[in-house]
Amino acid sequence: MSTGVSAILLAAGESQRMGQGNKLALHINGEPLLRRTVKTLLRAKLREVVVVLGHQQKSMHTLLDGLAIRWVGNGHYREGQMTSVYCGLQALQKPCAGVMVCLSDQPLLEVADINRLIDHFLATQTCVLVPTYQGRRGNPLILGAQYRDEILKGGRNLGCKHFIEKNPQWVTTLEFDNDRVVFDLDTQEDYARLTARLANRSAAAPLEGGY
Secondary structure (H helix, E strand, C coil): CCCCEEEEEEECCCCHHHCCCCHHHCEECCEEHHHHHHHHHHHCCCCCEEEEEECEHHHHHHCCCCCCCEEEECCCHHHCHHHHHHHHHHHCCCCCCEEEEEECCCCCCCHHHHHHHHHHHHHHCCCEEEEEECCEECCCEEEEHHHHHHHHHCCCCCHHHHHHHHCHHHEEEEEECCHHHCCCCCCHHHHHHHHHHHHCCCCCCCCCCCC
8 A cells, every 4th residue: 555645746836926037036045945945845744755847948957957856847847727727747756645736936934834734534534635724725735656656538629627516525724823725926026025034033933834
């Protein structure tokens, strides 16, 4: 029987709402967002991490130098996020009980948040686990490995969102007492809010995940 949870990180998008530049190259506490996010995942209790690249693939790949991950290119990334889910699921190699589907623009997410989701999923063996904050659904979610083939059979255009919409009865939520699971970085305004939050943190307790 397969155990543990693997992760796919969706990092192929064009960051159109951010405006000029690729948001994954923005520096958070002195480190590019993409690299910071991957390092957080590598510190968590994950069996395997696969990063899906697409837009500006060459420059994004250089941000991952020296990290113990595998990556795959998504040639269809302009067709939507579901194509990256498809690529990531195809690329997983190690047997696992669940697949964590991660976004690459959640800079506040901490190792403890990821591990809490993993522990709850493995303890309950739920079909789909989604984190929430004050009832609002967030990310990353964990999908039971038995549904990986279901999504792959649906082709590039199914994805997790459509799969969940078709099967809401399979979803279990896990409430968090902080907004890290719902905070993402889409616009310059989001980046300004993030910068302000980081500036307000004590130097004695730096934001986890970037070191």
